Structures are given as structure tokens and as C-alpha cells.
Amino acid sequence: MELPFAESYKIKMVETIKKSTRKQREQWIKEAKYNLFNLKSEQVFIDLLTDSGTGAMSDKQWSALMLGDESYAGATSYYNLKNTIKELLGFEYFLPTHQGRAAENVLFSVLIKEGDIIPGNSHFDTTKGHIEFRKAKAIDCTIDEAFDTELEHPFKGNIDLQKLEETIKKYPKEKIPFIVITVTCNSSGGQPVSMENMKAVRKLAGQHGIPIIYDSARFAENAYFIKKREKGYENKTIKEIVKEMFSYADGMTMSSKKDAIVNMGGFIALNSEDIFKKATVFNIMFEGFVTYGGMSGRDMNALAQGLDEGTEFDYLDTRIKQVEYLGKKLTDFGITVQRPYGGHAIFVDARKFLPNVPKEQLQAQTLAVELYLESGIRGVEIGTLLADRDPETRENRYPALELLRLAIPRRVYTNNHMDVIAVALKNVFDRRGQITKGLKIINEAPIMRHFTVELDKA
Ligand code: F0G
Numbered sequence: 001m002e003l004p005f006a007e008s009y010k011i012k013m014v015e016t017i018k019k020s021t022r023k024q025r026e027q028w029i030k031e032a033k034y035n036l037f038n039l040k041s042e043q044v045f046i047d048l049l050t051d052s053g054t055g056a057m058s059d060k061q062w063s064a065l066m067l068g069d070e071s072y073a074g075a076t077s078y079y080n081l082k083n084t085i086k087e088l089l090g091f092e093y094f095l096p097t098h099q100g101r102a103a104e105n106v107l108f109s110v111l112i113k114e115g116d117i118i119p120g121n122s123h124f125d126t127t128k129g130h131i132e133f134r135k136a137k138a139i140d141c142t143i144d145e146a147f148d149t150e151l152e153h154p155f156k157g158n159i160d161l162q163k164l165e166e167t168i169k170k171y172p173k174e175k176i177p178f179i180v181i182t183v184t185c186n187s188s189g190g191q192p193v194s195m196e197n198m199k200a201v202r203k204l205a206g207q208h209g210i211p212i213i214y215d216s217a218r219f220a221e222n223a224y225f226i227k228k229r230e231k232g233y234e235n236k237t238i239k240e241i242v243k244e245m246f247s248y249a250d251g252m253t254m255s256s257k258k259d260a261i262v263n264m265g266g267f268i269a270l271n272s273e274d275i276f277k278k279a280t281v282f283n284i285m286f287e288g289f290v291t292y293g294g295m296s297g298r299d300m301n302a303l304a305q306g307l308d309e310g311t312e313f314d315y316l317d318t319r320i321k322q323v324e325y326l327g328k329k330l331t332d333f334g335i336t337v338q339r340p341y342g343g344h345a346i347f348v349d350a351r352k353f354l355p356n357v358p359k360e361q362l363q364a365q366t367l368a369v370e371l372y373l374e375s376g377i378r379g380v381e382i383g384t385l386l387a388d389r390d391p392e393t394r395e396n397r398y399p400a401l402e403l404l405r406l407a408i409p410r411r412v413y414t415n416n417h418m419d420v421i422a423v424a425l426k427n428v429f430d431r432r433g434q435i436t437k438g439l440k441i442i443n444e445a446p447i448m449r450h451f452t453v454e455l456d457k458a
Pocket of ligand 1: 050
């Protein structure tokens with residue numbers, strides 16, 4: 001008999017989590033203005049708000065912390081991280097930042113000016129936020145297949161080359177400072193980009209002299225999917241695949257809180273010395289001196305170790321199989337989720353789940369609240385609230401997909417927790433016919449409103 005699958009690690013330290021009653025949760029979510037970001041973590045039983053900064057570090061990462069060098073300038077931890085980035089990702093120049101959006105802030109301060117156009121694949125909200133904040137425009141060139149949740153396609157994060165070419169031809173070259181490729185594509189469901197697509201975008205961009213920047217938060221999960229799904233890569237190591245992926249990029253921004261399995265941190269890595277020098281000025285202004293830029297020495301050390309561990313096959317296999325385990329359970333219960341299952345999360349199709357709630361009443365947010373009330377599980381809306389209003393018309397933007405994301409922290413929960421999540425969602429699914437009213441906005445910020453929005457029952 002074939003041995004069943006088991007995690008590629010054992011547990012050394014645990015953290016207590018507490019259940020609550022439905023009555024308590026009704027009170028708490030009302031006090032939180034129906035915004036799950038406002039809940040206290042003690043009010044949550046299983047926290048699937050994000051996989052960002054919520055992972056469990058390994059014994060080796062904790063050991064690396066102890067060896068951190070806290071020198072203001074020239075710390076060994078900085079050089080340790082610099083060498084890891086060069087070896088693993090191939091970039092000559094790098095700047096540490098305190099997280100991914102800080103890397104965007106610094107790099108985009110150099111590259112983007114008012115009126116620019118940034119084509120890409122479903123830009124993440126902070127990426128789009130930093131583009132629109134500079135009065136530039138993000139143009140989504142993701143393939144149409146990504147927007148049909150039930151369609152099986154191995155690389156739903158791919159860029160549609162025709163859409164990209166049309167965009168490039170429509171605007172003068174100097175208006176397009178770079179193309180952004182998000183690996184994996186968070187907003188379209190943790191979906192990967194194929195190596196073939198990266199190569200093709202490189203070729204097209206090269207013909208027009210446009211640089212490419214990867215938004216790399218989940219690059220290792222992307223490499224795992226390439227190994228599993230793309231012909232010619234099955235026998236390559238994750239590290240070999242990663243190296244090839246980044247060989248088609250001119251630079252990258254990184255939120256280390258995801259695939260580098262640390263609780264805080266980010267960086268920019270580049271081939272161009274010129275851009276590096278320009279970015280250094282902004283990094284010193286916004287983040288910190290060149291050799292720490294928003295990170296302590298110990299955190300850079302843990303990050304270097306995390307980059308190495310996060311690109312090991314056994315770790316990734318454990319991680320992605322857990323996400324798939326949850327996905328399969330939900331599919332078996334008849335719940336529509338983005339297929340194939342994503343790298344870091346399961347994305348529930350809220351439009352299909354709650355067809356009786358009008359789209360103006362925020363279907364995915366309504367589903368997130370219902371799941372919390374049912375079981376104390378906290379997911380996050382990836383839908384109308386996240387999409388913000390159109391910066392010109394100030395009308396709500398209704399995105400192609402209205403999703404509830406169940407993001408799985410790395411090395412934190414067991415499959416027993418996945419079972420609880422699946423049954424809790426099934427219980428909501430069984431009474432979906434009675435859910436006809438959603439939520440309405442009482443108060444919102446002009447940009448990135450989903451973090452602080454205040455809601456009430458519609
Ligand atoms: N890019 C992608 C694809 C992301 O998913 C995120 C963050 C960022 C950039 C920004 O990085 O948080 O370190 O500043 N995503 C988190 C999430 C917040 O929950 O998906 P950050």
C-alpha cells in the first residue's frame with residue numbers, strides 16, 4: 001500500500017487558539033462595523049485573513065535571528081541576505097525595505113510619473129494603489145480564462161500577449177516605464193504564470209525596450225506550479241526554476257512576508273546600477289540606510305534562511321497540498337471555488353455562492369461575515385471593496401470576480417483545521433437561500449478602503 005502524504009516538518013512550539021459562541025461573534029462583528037480587519041485576533045478561531053507575515057518560522061530561522069548583526073552600516077546580516085539574493089534570484093543590486101509595499105513605494109518613486117501606463121497581470125491592490133497615487137494607470141492584461149472560476153487552465157496568471165501588445169502600441173513608449181508580472185497572481189486566485197509566458201513577455205517587451213519588474217511575493221509557489229504543470233520542468237529543482245524565472249526580469253519587488261516565511265520584511269532587487277542608485281536615495285528617505293532599509297539585522301538573517309527554505313520542494317509540496325486538501329473538500333460539498341486551486345489560498349466564488357444578494361450589497365464581504373458568524377473563521381474579501389472606486393468617476397468598480405479568499409498561513413494549521421473550515425462553509429452554503437441581504441458602506445477611505453471601511457447591514 002502506498003504511504004499517505006505527511007508534512008515535511010514536526011512541531012516544536014504551539015500557540016493556543018480559542019473558540020467563541022455565535023452570540024459573542026454577533027456582538028464582536030457589529031462592534032467591528034462588519035469589517036473583519038477590525039476584529040481582535042482573540043475573537044478569531046482560525047485566521048485566514050492573510051498568508052502575509054503569519055507563517056511559522058523554522059528552528060533554523062530562529063537560530064539565524066540570534067546571529068543577527070545590528071550594525072547601522074555594513075552589517076554581516078545585510079551581506080548574508082545580499083549573497084542569498086544574488087545566488088538564488090540572480091540580481092546584482094538589492095535594497096531592503098520593511099515590506100512589499102515599501103519596495104513598491106521606493107521603486108515606483110524612481111520609475112513612475114504622472115500619466116504613465118503600467119500594464120500587468122491583475123496588479124495587487126498596493127501595487128495599483130502606488131501606481132494610481134502617482135496619477136498613473138494600471139492596465140490589466142491577464143488572460144480572460146482567469147475570470148471564469150470553473151475553467152481549468154494550468155496558468156491563469158498568464159499575461160494575454162495580444163492585450164499587452166495592443167496596450168504597448170496604443171501609448172508612446174516613454175509612457176510605459178515597465179511591465180509588472182505578479183507571480184503568483186494574488187488577485188486572480190493565487191494563479192501561476194508559466195515560464196513560456198514569462199519568456200514571451202520578455203521577448204515582446206525587449207522589442208519595445210520596456211523593462212519588466214516582477215511582483216514576487218509568491219515566486220516560489222509559482223515555481224512549484226511550473227515544475228508540476230509545465231513540460232520540460234518536471235526534473236528541475238525549484239531553485240533552478242526560480243533562477244530561470246528571474247532571468248527574464250529586470251528587477252523585482254518582494255514582500256518577504258509570503259514565500260520567504262518571515263513575519264516582516266521586503267526588498268527590491270535590480271540588474272541596473274543606475275536605477276539602484278536612484279532608488280537608494282528614496283530608500284534612505286523612506287526606509288533607512290542602504291544596508292538595513294527598514295529591517296533589523298536579525299530579520300535580514302531570518303529572511304535569508306527563509307528564502308532558502310521556501311524554495312525547497314518538500315516544503316512547497318506540503319504547503320500546496322494543504323491548500324489543495326481544503327479546495328477538494330469544498331468542491332466535494334458543491335461550492336464553486338477558483339480552479340485549479342491556488343498556491344496560497346482558496347478563493348470562493350461569492351457571486352455563485354450568494355446569488356440572492358445584489359452586487360451593490362457586497363456579496364464577498366457578506367459571505368466573509370457569514371463565515372465568521374458561523375464558526376469564528378476570518379477570511380477576506382477580494383471583490384468590490386478591494387477594487388476601490390474608479391479614480392476618475394468615483395463610481396464603484398465591480399471586478400470580474402467577486403471572491404472570498406481563505407488564505408492559509410504557512411506551517412501554522414493542520415488538516416483538522418482545514419476540515420473545520422470546510423464544514424463551516426458548507427453550513428453557510430446549506431442556508432444560502434435565506435441569505436438575501438448584504439451590507440452597505442457607511443464610511444470609506446478614498447484609496448485602499450477595504451482595510452478601514454465601516455459597514456452596516458443593508
Ligand atoms: N504584492 C502582492 C502580490 C501581494 O499579495 C502583497 C501583499 C503585496 C505585493 C504587498 O506586500 O503586504 O508586504 O506590503 N499581500 C497581502 C495579502 C497583504 O494579504 O495578500 P506587503
